[in-house]
Amino acid sequence: MTKKRLSGGILVAAMFCLVATNHVEAAKNLQWHTNLQKAAKESKRSQKPMLIEISAVWCGYCKKMKETFNDEKIARHVNGCFVPVMIDADENQRLVEAVGADALPTTVIVSPDFKLLKKITGYYTPRQLDAKLGEICLASHEVVERQVVRKQAPAPVRTAKAITPKPAFNGHCLVSLFDDQKLKVCTLDFTTNYRGQLLCFASAKHKQLFDAQPRKYWPAIDGVCPVNLVDRKKPVTGKAVWGAIYRDRLWFFADKASRNRFADSPAKYMPRVK
Numbered sequence: 001m002t003k004k005r006l007s008g009g010i011l012v013a014a015m016f017c018l019v020a021t022n023h024v025e026a027a028k029n030l031q032w033h034t035n036l037q038k039a040a041k042e043s044k045r046s047q048k049p050m051l052i053e054i055s056a057v058w059c060g061y062c063k064k065m066k067e068t069f070n071d072e073k074i075a076r077h078v079n080g081c082f083v084p085v086m087i088d089a090d091e092n093q094r095l096v097e098a099v100g101a102d103a104l105p106t107t108v109i110v111s112p113d114f115k116l117l118k119k120i121t122g123y124y125t126p127r128q129l130d131a132k133l134g135e136i137c138l139a140s141h142e143v144v145e146r147q148v149v150r151k152q153a154p155a156p157v158r159t160a161k162a163i164t165p166k167p168a169f170n171g172h173c174l175v176s177l178f179d180d181q182k183l184k185v186c187t188l189d190f191t192t193n194y195r196g197q198l199l200c201f202a203s204a205k206h207k208q209l210f211d212a213q214p215r216k217y218w219p220a221i222d223g224v225c226p227v228n229l230v231d232r233k234k235p236v237t238g239k240a241v242w243g244a245i246y247r248d249r250l251w252f253f254a255d256k257a258s259r260n261r262f263a264d265s266p267a268k269y270m271p272r273v274k
Helices: 013-017 036-046 060-070 072-081 093-098 126-152 174-180 204-212 226-231 256-264 266-272
Strands: 050-055 083-088 106-110 116-121 191-194 197-200 239-246 249-253
Touching: 036 050, 036 083, 050 060, 060 072, 072 126, 072 174, 116 126, 126 239, 126 256, 174 204, 174 239, 174 249, 191 204, 226 249, 226 256, 226 266, 239 256, 249 256, 256 266
Parallel strands: 050 083
Antiparallel strands: 050 106, 106 116, 191 197, 239 249
């Protein structure tokens, strides 16, 4: 059977009127939606992308993938970053064709305005999926955040220039990145100094969490891109927008290509971490 594919930039809103209500047993600790229309409304409300898992009762690797989603850390990651939806492929053939699901299981990430952001095919272990989700989560929220800013940004107002201290990591809240997998550029209302750098936070609560456990949130190698450090022997400061979470550490990369190289072979770059 020939399957039609949709690129990441094409709207996939039409598929939401094609999908029947599905009754799938929710994975332990993971709050699966079983109705795509309701999930789409929740995605709009929360501005979280949807994670749509396309599965089937006869698919052996789909059952193994459900075990991966049952992992407590994975469940926490998915619930915090996405609106999770479980879809039965046999009951929703038109959706399967629309997203180009050539094999099962297939996981697709769809933005709140119904754009296909990412497609993952096949089985992943909890460790593999955790690294993949960290990459996808930050990237997808970057897309959503840009869309929200374009809609909400007021007209620029001319003001007198003031000398203000420049926060590290372009003003992104490290706690929000690690705990919520969200890119939040903060004001100087909540700040602290750590390792000689000024950090700002999204709220007083975020600041309290960092002050209590700074090492938990501080990026590996002080935010230096591990790929440039190993491959080019150059300490290039990474960017939060190209961040990822791996082995309970926050990693920053110089660009998307560097992040992808790390995801393909993380063990190659791990010895550099102190």
